[in-house]
Amino acid sequence: MKKFKLIIVCFMLIAPLFLKAQETLPIYSDYLSDNVYLVHPSAAGIGNCGKIRLTARSQWAGIDDAPSLQTLSAHTRVGTNAGVGLILFNDKNGYHSQQGVQATYAYHIDLARPDEINQLSFGMSLMAVNNSVDERTFVISDPVISQIIRSESYFNADFSMAYHNKGFFSYFTAKNIMLSARSLYNDRFESLNLRRYLVTLGYYFGQGKSFQLEPSVMAQSIERTGEKFVDFNLKAYKQVAESQIWAAISYRQGFDNANTEELSYLTPIVGINFRNMMMSYTYTKQSGDILFDDAGYHQISLGFNFGCREPRRSGCPNINASF
Numbered sequence: 001m002k003k004f005k006l007i008i009v010c011f012m013l014i015a016p017l018f019l020k021a022q023e024t025l026p027i028y029s030d031y032l033s034d035n036v037y038l039v040h041p042s043a044a045g046i047g048n049c050g051k052i053r054l055t056a057r058s059q060w061a062g063i064d065d066a067p068s069l070q071t072l073s074a075h076t077r078v079g080t081n082a083g084v085g086l087i088l089f090n091d092k093n094g095y096h097s098q099q100g101v102q103a104t105y106a107y108h109i110d111l112a113r114p115d116e117i118n119q120l121s122f123g124m125s126l127m128a129v130n131n132s133v134d135e136r137t138f139v140i141s142d143p144v145i146s147q148i149i150r151s152e153s154y155f156n157a158d159f160s161m162a163y164h165n166k167g168f169f170s171y172f173t174a175k176n177i178m179l180s181a182r183s184l185y186n187d188r189f190e191s192l193n194l195r196r197y198l199v200t201l202g203y204y205f206g207q208g209k210s211f212q213l214e215p216s217v218m219a220q221s222i223e224r225t226g227e228k229f230v231d232f233n234l235k236a237y238k239q240v241a242e243s244q245i246w247a248a249i250s251y252r253q254g255f256d257n258a259n260t261e262e263l264s265y266l267t268p269i270v271g272i273n274f275r276n277m278m279m280s281y282t283y284t285k286q287s288g289d290i291l292f293d294d295a296g297y298h299q300i301s302l303g304f305n306f307g308c309r310e311p312r313r314s315g316c317p318n319i320n321a322s323f
Contacts, residue, residue, distance in 0.1 A: 024100055024129050024156055024176055024194065025089050026069060027220065029267045030055055031200075032233060032248045033280040033301040036318050037075050037085055037104075039198065039218075040171040041123030042160035044106040045083020048312065049276075049305040049321040050076030057282075057299040067093045076307055081108050083123070095133055102127035102158075117315040121162040128155055154180040156194070166314040167204040169216075173197070195223040202233070204316035212237040214316065228255040235269075237317070244273040263287070271301070278303035 027039060035053045036043040057069040069092075075085030085104035091097065104125040112118035132151035160173040176194035202216025214235040221228045235248035252265040264287050271280030282299040311320035 024098075024127055025071070025087065025102070026091060027196070027198070028057065028069075028297075028299070029231070029233075029248075029250045029252075029269065029282060029284065030071070030299070030301065031218070032235060032250060032267075032269055033271060033282065034273075034278055034303060034317060034321070035073065035301065036171070036200075037073055038071060038087065040160045040162060040173045040200065041085070041104045041125040041158050042106055042121040042162040042171060042173070043318065044075040044085035044104040044123055045077035046106070046108060046119075046121055046162065046164075047077075047315075047319045047321055048310065049308040050074070051321070052304045052306065053278075053301060054303070055299060055301045057297060059297045075104065075106075077108075081110075082106065083108060083121075085125075087125075087127075096131070097133075098129055098131045100127055100129040106160075114312070116313050117164050117166050117319055119162075119164045119319075121160075121164075123158075123160040123162075125158040125160075126155065127157070129153065156180055164315065164319055167207060167316055169200070169202050169204070169316050169318065171198070171200040193224040197221045197223070202316070206237075207314050210239040226256070229253065230255075242275065246271050246273070276305040276308065278305070 025038065031039045033053075033055075034051070035055070037051070038053070052074045053071070055069070055071045059067045069089065071087060071089045073085065073087040075083060077083050083104075083106035085106070087102040087104075088100070090099050102125050104123055106121060106123035109120045110118065111120060130151055130153045156176045156178045158173060158175045159177060160171065162169070162171045175196040175198065179191040179193055198218060198220040200216060200218040202214060204212060204214045206212035214237070216233045216235070218231040218233070219228070229252055231250050231252045233248060233250045235246060237244055237246045248269040250267040250269070252267070254262045254264065256262060265284055266287065267282060267284040269280055269282045271278060278301070280301045282297075282301065284297040284299075286296070305321050308321065
């Protein structure tokens, strides 16, 4: 165990020296915990309820400075067609950390009667991010280590579209569209391309019944590295008295043209909705031929729905939240 801890500490000491930059808000499987807004800005105020979501994610339990991520998000409908949202996040990985705030404006256009789901949505998020690396406790003798906290702040933006028709839902999002991010690890501070493109498609079966199924797929592509990922998801809901219990399974496969060995992730999720509250637990296991460790990620999500209106006819849970 001591040897394992030493390897982890050494990795977290030297990894920031080779990394160019962390992205703004990492993309995990949070969206399956009724938290689509974390990934797609066009989901701000998209449904019949405003939503507050708090998440805490960690890896390597019991290890100091292990990777962790906390997010707090809130979004709601304003007036008839507009939606607004706000995200705060803190992402830490060893001696590298980033904090950010993201504000969103969305606009939703009904293409059918107000009580039916046929809706086109647009969203834009602007964010401010501060990246920092704490070199004060580094013990490696190297001229690039200055024994201070180095930080760099920048702004970025996401653009998103969504279309819902009865049980069908789809999203497209272009993330980090501004070339404003800066590297912390050389003196040139060149602009970094963090652009990422995401497409989500899914369908919700069983509207109005006690048991529902929601298969979906999310594909994403990173412009700078050429990496591609695809999530294959299946989510099931069951009504039990005043509660709704649900479970999801997600399999993420990576496709990196530069390597013959690809990483994959298997993520089971369980949750419960009780009146206007939500709670879920997520576990992510990494697999593949090249692994740094055999540990998994653990995440807890808590949610609260507010300002709810009567649900409309035939919509997925992201549109018609239970309350």
